[in-house]
Amino acid sequence: SLLSPPQALSENKARRAPTAADVIRFARLSWHEVRFFVNSAFAIRAAVLVTVFVVYFLFRKWLTVNMTLLNNRHLENPIAFSKGTTRLLSTLYLHAYYVRLLVYPYVLTFDYSYDCIPLVRSLSDPRNALTIASYVGLALTLYVALRHRRSSPYGATLLVALAFFLCPFVPLANLFVSVGTMVAERLLYMPSLGFTLLLALLLADTWRVLREQTLLRVAAHRRRRRGGGGG
Numbered sequence: 001s002l003l004s005p006p007q008a009l010s011e012n013k014a015r016r017a018p019t020a021a022d023v024i025r026f027a028r029l030s031w032h033e034v035r036f037f038v039n040s041a042f043a044i045r046a047a048v049l050v051t052v053f054v055v056y057f058l059f060r061k062w063l064t065v066n067m068t069l070l071n072n073r074h075l076e077n078p079i080a081f082s083k084g085t086t087r088l089l090s091t092l093y094l095h096a097y098y099v100r101l102l103v104y105p106y107v108l109t110f111d112y113s114y115d116c117i118p119l120v121r122s123l124s125d126p127r128n129a130l131t132i133a134s135y136v137g138l139a140l141t142l143y144v145a146l147r148h149r150r151s152s153p154y155g156a157t158l159l160v161a162l163a164f165f166l167c168p169f170v171p172l173a174n175l176f177v178s179v180g181t182m183v184a185e186r187l188l189y190m191p192s193l194g195f196t197l198l199l200a201l202l203l204a205d206t207w208r209v210l211r212e213q214t215l216l217r218v219a220a221h222r223r224r225r226r227g228g229g230g231g
Contacts, residue, residue: 061177076113080178089120091174093127094183096134098169101185102195112183141198158201165194 074081079090097117109116120127145162148155168190172179
């Protein structure tokens with residue numbers, strides 16, 4: 001396969017698109033195997049793609065921020081014009097607000113401009129609790145995924161789900177470049193794929209635990225009945 005052990009990687013000449021199973025197998029590679037993988041011809045192709053992406057990203061940032069946003073979008077994205085603690089807290093709260101929309105999509109609106117979401121101006125703002133909860137949940141999920149990446153397919157799949165969520169979310173997160181809107185529900189289209197996968201993994205793992213506990217209780221009940229009948 002495309003992402004089999006390193007020896008097979010160097011000999012594989014087949015040209016095909018990677019599947020989800022390939023991505024999960026790659027997530028389970030050891031660090032030694034990852035270093036071998038990076039030292040292969042893949043590293044050259046990856047370096048070219050990363051370079052093109054960075055150049056395009058810088059050009060787009062110059063175009064959208066300097067030429068458009070700072071001239072025309074104060075009402076649509078006031079965070080781009082804030083500074084210091086207000087900008088940091090407001091940006092982090094927007095990330096938590098996006099998570100809240102994924103978990104509980106109510107109330108929805110097509111326009112978040114005109115101070116629809118007021119800026120977070122102090123640490124005493126109660127909305128910071130949602131921010132802390134969201135980032136703690138993300139950190140715990142990432143910890144579980146990395147810890148069980150090699151030992152269980154569940155951990156590797158969880159890591160892939162996080163990648164599907166975070167990779168398309170970072171460009172719209174107002175971190176590296178200010179976007180032309182404060183919040184836009186349409187921007188969650190791609191991140192929702194990773195979130196849905198995370199939710200499916202959570203439900204599947206919950207079902208597995210409940211099923212195992214039920215089977216253990218049934219087995220224990222049968223043993224007690226047999227012991228009582230034998231006495």
